[in-house]
Structure formats: C-alpha cells, structure tokens
Amino acid sequence: MHNHDEHEHTDACGDDCGHDHSHDHQHSPADELITVRDLVRYATSRFNRKKIFFGHGLQDAYDEAVYLVLHTLHLPLDRLDPFLDACIPAEERGEVIDIIHRRSDERIPAAYLTREAWLGQFRFYVDERVIVPRSFCAELLEGGLGPWIPDDEAVTHALDLCTGSGCLAILMAHRYPYAEIDAIDLSPDALDVAAINVEDYGLQDRVNLIESDVFDALADDQRRYDLIISNPPYVTQESVDNLPDEYRHEPAMSLGAGADGMDIVRRIIAQAGRYLKPDGILIIEVGYNRAEFEAAFPALEAVWLSQSAQDEMVLLLRADQL
Known part of the structure; x- marks a missing residue:
C-alpha cells in the first residue's frame, strides 16, 4: 500500500510539475523548485544571502519566506504543514518566484508586495501611500490601558494622530465600543488608504478621517478627548540617512522628524493639553x-x-501635565 501511494505521488508530480528537460528554454529556478517546501527553502536562502532587512512585522528570513509563499498561493497563513509537499504547477511557481525576487532584489517590504499588513489578529490593506503598520501602541491597546483607563466603556471620544493606514484608529474603535474616533493625517493619500480600512471594518459611522497638520484643522473646535494616541514620525536625521533600503519605499514624511526626531512630538506636546478632557x-x-x-x-x-x-x-x- 505504501508503495502504491508513493507511486501515485510520483505520477501526479511527474505529470503536473516535473522537470522540463527540453533545452530550448532559458533555465529558471521554477524548473527545479517543485513543492512548497522547495519554495520556502529557496526564499529563506535567498533572503539570507541578500541580507534583506526585517523591520516591518516579520522576524526573520524564514518567517518572511513562509508568509510570502503561502500568501501568493492563496493558502491559509497559519497552516504550512499540510501543504509542504504539495506540487505547485509551473504558472503558480512563477508567481511565487517573482515575489521572492522582488522582495530580495528591489528590497520592497513584504506588506507592499501582498498589499496587507497584520497587527495581532487585525488585517489592514496597505500600499506605498502609507507607512507599513508596526506600532508598539497596538499591543497596548490589545491589553487595555488598565490603571489609566479603568473602564473601556467610559471612553466616548478618542483621537489617533498621524493615523496613516488608520490601523490604530480601528484598534481603538474595537477596544472602546462606545467611542467616536477621530483619525488625523496630513497626507490625503494616506487618508485614502485609511478609508479603505475603515470601510473594510464597517466603521464609517464611528471613525472620522480628518486631513490636518497635527491639530491645525481642530483649531476652533470645542472637541475634547479622553484619549489621544500618536505614532508620529520620530526618526532622527542621522537614522534617516542610514535607513536600510526597505524603508526607502515608505513615504519619507512618515519617518523623519528633524535632527533629534522630535519636531512633530514638540508640536503635539505643545498643543495636546487643549484637546484633552481634564482627566x-x-x-x-x-x-x-x-x-x-x-x-x-x-x-x-x-x-x-x-x-x-x-x-x-x-x-x-496626563492632561494635568500638559
């Protein structure tokens, strides 16, 4: 029985995705990389060899390889094992290899290749108009802000300043079920991406997207917030000058903020007191x-x-410190 299975497996692979021995075509990796296991191995080696940089969510070459292979083949991202020995037809293999090469040769962050990024269990649409979501604030929101916000249901107004893709605003809307969330960004392009994500989560009636340079558009407004969260540009000039190539695909305005990285933070600190509720x-x-x-x-x-x-x-x- 065992032999029969093996024989069947060989047949299937032989017909669908065996090696092409004709010599009239240019040799390509796709000729020899037949299974998911082959593709993951190839990608991991290539990413390590090319010394690509991982700063956009995934930890290392293997994680990035698995993610890009599974995503491109439209397989569930959390289930590699059942598919490891699946033979991949040539057309699909070509797609996967193309993505692997774009990631390693053009240094394009994976999120821009797949048009998605994840924060915990939350998936967001992203493209080059926004920075790739990767905020430390996401984890804080997931766990709740305990001593400072003892009752999530008491939050009625919150602000995500420098919202980018809208990811933190969406996480806030989930954490604070009764809150109306304002999401501010200077970039109309970024707000177009945020609008896609707000709609994907069905939050159009709770998340308001506002084009504004920090608080400027709110200047004459009477609105006050229980909570303002900001993941602003904060990269120092020296760091900007030395960023790995992957970051050059992101909007420059999302990263650098003057010599000490504090240009936007200074404006936030100077004005935030005006827009916070007393507590x-x-x-x-x-x-x-x-x-x-x-x-x-x-x-x-x-x-x-x-x-x-x-x-x-x-x-x-706290508001009383500002």
Missing part, C-alpha cells in the same frame, strides 16, 4: 528615542509603558 491622557510612541525625548522635555515626567517586545518605546502623559 484625559496622551500616549506617544517614540521608538528608541527616549533619550532624545527626555533631552527635549526635561521638565516632563512621562510614564514609560512596557510591551512584551520592548520597554520604553511609548510614553504616557
């Missing part, structure tokens, strides 16, 4: 720039929040 809180992500933040605001005693991945990437300030 409201402001949360800002500054990445690895705690020292730059503390140098820019020596008088502010921020609370630095922890996530499982890294400590001290995100700070919290």
Whole structure:
C-alpha cells in the first residue's frame, strides 16, 4: 500500500510539475523548485544571502519566506504543514518566484508586495501611500490601558494622530465600543488608504478621517478627548540617512522628524493639553528615542509603558501635565 501511494505521488508530480528537460528554454529556478517546501527553502536562502532587512512585522528570513509563499498561493497563513509537499504547477511557481525576487532584489517590504499588513489578529490593506503598520501602541491597546483607563466603556471620544493606514484608529474603535474616533493625517493619500480600512471594518459611522497638520484643522473646535494616541514620525536625521533600503519605499514624511526626531512630538506636546478632557491622557510612541525625548522635555515626567517586545518605546502623559 505504501508503495502504491508513493507511486501515485510520483505520477501526479511527474505529470503536473516535473522537470522540463527540453533545452530550448532559458533555465529558471521554477524548473527545479517543485513543492512548497522547495519554495520556502529557496526564499529563506535567498533572503539570507541578500541580507534583506526585517523591520516591518516579520522576524526573520524564514518567517518572511513562509508568509510570502503561502500568501501568493492563496493558502491559509497559519497552516504550512499540510501543504509542504504539495506540487505547485509551473504558472503558480512563477508567481511565487517573482515575489521572492522582488522582495530580495528591489528590497520592497513584504506588506507592499501582498498589499496587507497584520497587527495581532487585525488585517489592514496597505500600499506605498502609507507607512507599513508596526506600532508598539497596538499591543497596548490589545491589553487595555488598565490603571489609566479603568473602564473601556467610559471612553466616548478618542483621537489617533498621524493615523496613516488608520490601523490604530480601528484598534481603538474595537477596544472602546462606545467611542467616536477621530483619525488625523496630513497626507490625503494616506487618508485614502485609511478609508479603505475603515470601510473594510464597517466603521464609517464611528471613525472620522480628518486631513490636518497635527491639530491645525481642530483649531476652533470645542472637541475634547479622553484619549489621544500618536505614532508620529520620530526618526532622527542621522537614522534617516542610514535607513536600510526597505524603508526607502515608505513615504519619507512618515519617518523623519528633524535632527533629534522630535519636531512633530514638540508640536503635539505643545498643543495636546487643549484637546484633552481634564482627566484625559496622551500616549506617544517614540521608538528608541527616549533619550532624545527626555533631552527635549526635561521638565516632563512621562510614564514609560512596557510591551512584551520592548520597554520604553511609548510614553504616557496626563492632561494635568500638559
């Protein structure tokens, strides 16, 4: 019986996706990479050899290889095992190899190739008009803001400042079921992408997209927020100059923020007090720039929040401190 199975397997592979021995076509990797296992191995090796950079959600070459292969073959992203030895027809193999080469040769982040990014269980549409979602704030929202917001249902107004793809605004809408969420961005292009995501989640009636340079569009407005979250541009000039090629595909305005990375943060801190309720809180992500933040605001005693991945990437300030 065992032999029979093996024989059948060979037959199937032989017909569908065996090697082409004719010598009148250009040799391509697709001739020899027959199974999902082959493609994942090929991608992992190529990504390591080309030293591509992983800063957009996935941890290493293997994770990125598995994700790109499964996604391109329209297979469930959390189930590799049943498909490892599946023979892939030549046409599909060509698609997968094309994606692998674009990722490694053009250094395009995976999210732009697949047009999607994930934060936890949440999937978002993305393209080159927005930065690839990767906020430390996402994990904080998933766990809730315990001592500072003891009752999620009491939050009625929240703001996602520098919303980009709209991902944090959407996470806030899920965390705070009764909140109306404003989502501000300076880029009309980014807001077009955010609109796709807001519609995908059916949140048009709760998430308002606003084109504004920080708080400018709200200037004469009376609205006040229980919570303002911002993942603003905060990359220092020196870091911008040394960014891996992958980041050059992202909108430059989403990354750099002056010599010390604090240009936008300064504007947020200067104005946020006006837009918070008396017991409201402001949360800002500054990445690895705690020292730059503390140098820019020596008088502010921020609370630095922890996530499982890294400590001290995100700070919290109360309205009475602003």
